[in-house]
Amino acid sequence: MTGTKPLQVQQSELVTARSPHAATLRPLSDAFATLWREHLALLTYPVRTGTHASTAFALVLAERYARVCGDEQMRSVMTERAQHWFGLDRAAQAWEPGGEDFLSPTLIEALAMRRLLPGDAFKGWFAAFLPALAQGSPQALLSPAHVSDRSDGRIAHLDGLNLTRAWAMREIAPTTEGAVRQVLEAAADAHLAAALGTVAGDYMGEHWLATYALLALTGLD
Incomplete structure (x- = not known):
């Protein structure tokens, strides 16, 4: 159901802009929304990946x-399914990145939960999900990924990973406090510094990285 994501994003942008085209697209977006709800009910396990098929990214x-x-x-269906899939996740090891990830499976899951759970519920869940953040762990999650060859379309995904990690950390950080917030904000800055300069330079990245740079800088809303 990854094809629903661009349509849902487009429709939400049209509605936000009060565009007359929102009414034109609505029958199609309503049909896709119905298919998405049906798919969620059938999905026994979430797709925990760092690429397009990520269930958390779709959420x-x-x-x-x-x-x-x-x-x-x-929204109600998504919240119920997110709690079913992710609600008991504890002490994430964050064995990442994968060699062609442009999403962090760990952080995109956390971002989905932040958007779907009430504030206090998310704070409790997140504290158990990444309990050692205040101590700078997991280190692999907080350190920017190294990109060895930006002319390789798969390896270049890692620049996108650095940008989407920054996006997720910047959105989650305000829900935390103290050392955890400091760690997230510092890591987000490091990821931005590692990736922003790579948005242009090679077609393998420059035809898509700007989208994720914008997310990292301004957020989704």
Whole structure:
């Protein structure tokens, strides 16, 4: 169901902009919303990947659609499924990055939960999910990925990973405090510094990295 993501993003942008085209697209977006809810009910296990098929990434994008477009049924279904899939996740080891990730499976899951759970519920969940953040662990999650060859389309995904990690950490950090917030903010800055200069330079990255740079700098909303 990854094809629903661009449509949901587009429709939420049209609604936010009060574009007359939102009404034109609505029958199609409503149909896709129905298919998405049906798919969620069938998905026994989430797809925990760092690429396009990530279930958590789809939840993040669809949550904005549901909120902006007033689809409370979709948001309710997504919240229930997220709690079912991720609610008991504890002490994430963050064995990442994968060699062609452009998403952090760990952080995109946390971002989905931040968007779907009430504030206090998320704080409790996140503290158990990454309990050693205040001590700078897991280090692999907080250190920018090294990109060895930006002309390789798969390896270049890692620049996107650095940008989407920064996006997730910058969005999650304000829900935390003390040392945890400091660690997240410093790591986000390091990831931005490692990736922003790579947005242009080679077609393998420059035809898509700007999207994730914008997310890292301004957020989804």
